[in-house]
Amino acid sequence: MAAQNASVMAGPGPGEESLGVTNGKIGMWTFLVMDAMTFAGLLAGYARLRWTPGSDWPFPIEAFGVVGIQLTAFNTFVLICSSVAMVHVLAYQMRGNMKAAQGWMIATIVGGLIFLSIQGFEWTHLILDKWPFLFDSGYEAKYNLNFAATFFILTGFHGMHVAIGVIYNTIILMGMRSGKVTEEHTSTVEIAGLYWHFVDLIWILVFTFVYLI
Amino acid sequence: MEIQGKGYLSPLTEEAKTSLWVYLKEWLCSTDAKRIGVLYLAFATFMGLVGGILSILIRAQLAAPGPSVIQDASFYNALPGFHATAMIFFFIIPAFTGAANFIVPIQIGAPDMAFPKLNLAAFWILPPSALVTFAGFFFNSLPEFGWTAYPPLSTHAYSPIWGADFWVMGLILVGVSSTMAAVNFLATVFNMRCKGMKFFQLPLFTWSVVVTSFLILAATPVLTSALLMLTFERLFPGVFFFFNPEGGGDPILYQHLFWFYSHPAVYIMILPGFGIISEVIPTFSRKHIFGYPLMAWSMIAIAVLGFLVWAHHMYTTGIALEVRVGFMFLTMLIAVPTGVKIFSWLGTMWGGSLRFDTPMLFAIGFIAMFTIGGLSGVVLASVSVDIQLHDTYYVVAHIHYVLVAGSMMTLFAGIYYWYPKITGKMYNEFWGKVHFWLTAIFINVTFFVQHWLGVQGMPRRYYDYDPDFALANMISSVGSFALFAAQLIFVWNLIHSWKHGEDAKANSWYGDGFHFEWRMPSPPDHHNFHEPPEWEPIIRHHGGTHAELWERDVDGYHG
Ligand code: HEM
Numbered sequence: 001m002a003a004q005n006a007s008v009m010a011g012p013g014p015g016e017e018s019l020g021v022t023n024g025k026i027g028m029w030t031f032l033v034m035d036a037m038t039f040a041g042l043l044a045g046y047a048r049l050r051w052t053p054g055s056d057w058p059f060p061i062e063a064f065g066v067v068g069i070q071l072t073a074f075n076t077f078v079l080i081c082s083s084v085a086m087v088h089v090l091a092y093q094m095r096g097n098m099k100a101a102q103g104w105m106i107a108t109i110v111g112g113l114i115f116l117s118i119q120g121f122e123w124t125h126l127i128l129d130k131w132p133f134l135f136d137s138g139y140e141a142k143y144n145l146n147f148a149a150t151f152f153i154l155t156g157f158h159g160m161h162v163a164i165g166v167i168y169n170t171i172i173l174m175g176m177r178s179g180k181v182t183e184e185h186t187s188t189v190e191i192a193g194l195y196w197h198f199v200d201l202i203w204i205l206v207f208t209f210v211y212l213i
Numbered sequence: 214m215e216i217q218g219k220g221y222l223s224p225l226t227e228e229a230k231t232s233l234w235v236y237l238k239e240w241l242c243s244t245d246a247k248r249i250g251v252l253y254l255a256f257a258t259f260m261g262l263v264g265g266i267l268s269i270l271i272r273a274q275l276a277a278p279g280p281s282v283i284q285d286a287s288f289y290n291a292l293p294g295f296h297a298t299a300m301i302f303f304f305i306i307p308a309f310t311g312a313a314n315f316i317v318p319i320q321i322g323a324p325d326m327a328f329p330k331l332n333l334a335a336f337w338i339l340p341p342s343a344l345v346t347f348a349g350f351f352f353n354s355l356p357e358f359g360w361t362a363y364p365p366l367s368t369h370a371y372s373p374i375w376g377a378d379f380w381v382m383g384l385i386l387v388g389v390s391s392t393m394a395a396v397n398f399l400a401t402v403f404n405m406r407c408k409g410m411k412f413f414q415l416p417l418f419t420w421s422v423v424v425t426s427f428l429i430l431a432a433t434p435v436l437t438s439a440l441l442m443l444t445f446e447r448l449f450p451g452v453f454f455f456f457n458p459e460g461g462g463d464p465i466l467y468q469h470l471f472w473f474y475s476h477p478a479v480y481i482m483i484l485p486g487f488g489i490i491s492e493v494i495p496t497f498s499r500k501h502i503f504g505y506p507l508m509a510w511s512m513i514a515i516a517v518l519g520f521l522v523w524a525h526h527m528y529t530t531g532i533a534l535e536v537r538v539g540f541m542f543l544t545m546l547i548a549v550p551t552g553v554k555i556f557s558w559l560g561t562m563w564g565g566s567l568r569f570d571t572p573m574l575f576a577i578g579f580i581a582m583f584t585i586g587g588l589s590g591v592v593l594a595s596v597s598v599d600i601q602l603h604d605t606y607y608v609v610a611h612i613h614y615v616l617v618a619g620s621m622m623t624l625f626a627g628i629y630y631w632y633p634k635i636t637g638k639m640y641n642e643f644w645g646k647v648h649f650w651l652t653a654i655f656i657n658v659t660f661f662v663q664h665w666l667g668v669q670g671m672p673r674r675y676y677d678y679d680p681d682f683a684l685a686n687m688i689s690s691v692g693s694f695a696l697f698a699a700q701l702i703f704v705w706n707l708i709h710s711w712k713h714g715e716d717a718k719a720n721s722w723y724g725d726g727f728h729f730e731w732r733m734p735s736p737p738d739h740h741n742f743h744e745p746p747e748w749e750p751i752i753r754h755h756g757g758t759h760a761e762l763w764e765r766d767v768d769g770y771h772g
């Protein structure tokens with residue numbers, strides 16, 4: 001009797017799902033609250049540095065140049081498309097069409113990779129061409145140095161999230177291929193989706209703050 | 214040697230029965246919340262002793278004016294910061310996490326935490342992060358900027374040492390560990406409650422862990438963001454100038470972010486203690502807690518208000534007077550829900566049939582002495598007074614009344630209270646009482662005079678002081694040595710009783726323990742419950758006495 005109970009308890013325990021959802025989903029939601037607060041800290045720092053009298057902050061569109069803004073706007077579009085693809089993964093999985101689900105998962109991952117490549121290109125361009133004063137004291141900075149510093153920490157921290165999301169989604173894709181993630185494991189995909197949409201949402205905030213206004 | 218042990222302490226495999234090494238490995242890799250809880254408590258005890266030794270070094274130097282025990286003033290400068298770091302991040306917070314690991318799943322009727330592996334990982338981040346944080350000690354590169362690490366002192370220009378980088382990164386790691394634990398506790402309490410365990414049926418210790426986890430979830434990441442900025446600024450001094458005015462940065466920004474975390478953090482360090490006291494007092498008064506819903510709501514109120522008062526640490530930084538007055542008002546407001554709790558505990562004891570075992574003594578001592586700390590807090594909250602008292606020993610007295618006479622006393626109450634449950638043995642009551650009296654007396658000897666020192670103008674964290682302050686400092690130092698020595702009795706009692714103590718009963722406290730943990734054997738079995746438990750909802754009205762409310766549950770649990 002006791003042994004039998006022990007084996008039952010190894011699975012979803014009695015009393016689990018008091019709220020009618022899986023533990024994993026609650027775990028992800030609470031994690032996202034935490035993550036959002038980390039970004040809130042960084043964004044608050046950004047706001048304070050930028051909006052103090054005499055901060056000598058450039059207007060982003062001028063500082064980045066029109067091409068820079070347009071490239072990043074395109075990148076934003078890519079990330080949103082990737083998020084939409086993720087919705088399709090779940091939709092097909094729920095209907096039991098794992099082939100299509102895999103296809104959309106590949107699209108999601110590719111979207112993330114494109115985003116990272118464009119961002120990598122942009123960083124290189126900014127460091128080498130736009131902001132030579134960063135690593136060479138022979139050049140004079142044209143405006144508040146924190147314009148570059150906050151840019152790096154915000155987009156860098158977000159980029160790290162994208163990279164983690166790409167790895168996370170790739171692991172699920174591999175699970176789908178090897179048959180470990182089947183049409184029954186919708187909550188696995190749903191939870192990964194929560195993360196991916198969150199990363200998207202944060203990007204829209206970062207984009208707005210750092211590039212647009 | 215044959216390893217035995219009852220309940221969750223018993224080896225899981227045959228191999229572990231005969232080999233101590235296998236048994237130990239089983240513990241270190243266990244995902245059982247009870248075992249992880251014990252690991253947390255052991256780690257916290259060790260770090261508490263480390264922090265204690267650091268404080269003894271501080272007090273030894275300050276016993277008399279002028280260079281004495283510590284000849285190297287730079288070394289002295291590093292001590293207060295490391296003492297605080299050890300005590301806050303590696304002693305009090307992990308100790309409460311450990312107690313919560315053991316007790317919370319049981320109190321809500323769950324077999325384990327929601328994410329057992331995450332739980333294990335969160336614990337195992339702690340020892341390495343302690344090593345990283347304290348790395349400076351190993352190659353003599355100690356930051357001297359206190360536990361608050363204010364820039365510009367903490368920037369590369371003024372602390373160009375690796376020990377400082379390690380300290381900052383170590384703290385980021387601890388933050389990761391404690392947020393992992395918080396996610397786990399919330400998922401556990403939200404989703405793993407047994408039948409009948411509605412939110413307003415939860416035992417108050419569990420409530421306190423829920424509220425604390427929210428605080429951790431919302432506050433700790435803000436510290437992480439500040440420390441990340443500081444790290445980048447330290448590692449790439451020519452590129453990042455968040456806090457350095459030379460590059461357009463703002464040192465006050467750091468203080469805002471830091472205190473946005475660290476004021477809630479003081480509640481992270483006291484709310485679980487409030488929860489423990491709310492368990493201990495009803496048991497030893499044999500009555501239900503007075504005003505249960507108010508007790509839960511007041512914790513929520515404290516948590517919410519706790520996010521709106523951080524600038525009371527920054528009255529002297531030049532922020533606008535109107536803003537400071539607003540923060541002063543909100544700060545004083547927090548005393549209201551805190552007072553509600555104090556009166557509810559007194560109301561619980563009122564008319565109860567009290568027993569004075571060690572946990573109860575600590576609970577009562579806590580109420581009396583924590584109140585002193587709360588009152589000195591209200592004094593500090595007043596802008597005009599604080600401009601005089603800021604960064605003096607008065608603040609040191611305040612924090613030690615709330616943290617030593619507060620958090621630490623609640624921790625002792627909790628450890629004595631649950632010791633029979635955790636180990637299956639009774640501790641030695643006589644030495645428990647001796648520990649209590651010595652602790653209570655020497656806390657006051659050590660810290661009460663510091664109020665006076667502060668008002669007289671002795672600054673905190675300084676290596677040397679005016680000879681006029683010699684007598685009070687000597688009293689404080691002698692008190693602190695005795696206080697430390699008394700803690701050795703405690704550690705000895707815990708270790709000795711585990712081997713030699715009497716076997717504990719299931720409901721160890723005269724059959725008066727009420728929640729689930731007292732309705733299972735001491736120590737509990739591996740999966741807590743043999744059958745999914747069910748909680749029979751109760752009305753915790755204040756007239757409820759032992760006889761009426763305990764009766765129907767006691768059958769079979771007194772054994
Ligand atoms: C009625 C409640 C409280 C009030 C009104 C209050 C108020 C204050 C104020 C105004 C200060 C700033 C003093 C200064 O630096 O000039 C302070 C410092 C501090 N308080 Fe409290 N406090 C209260 C309760 C607590 C509790 C419950 C804890 C911890 C469990 C706590 C821990 C601390 C610590 C650690 C500091 C010093 C931080 C530092 O500068 O290193 N306080 N408190």
Ligand SMILES: [Cu+2]
Nearest residue numbers: 476523525526
């Ligand atoms: Cu505070």
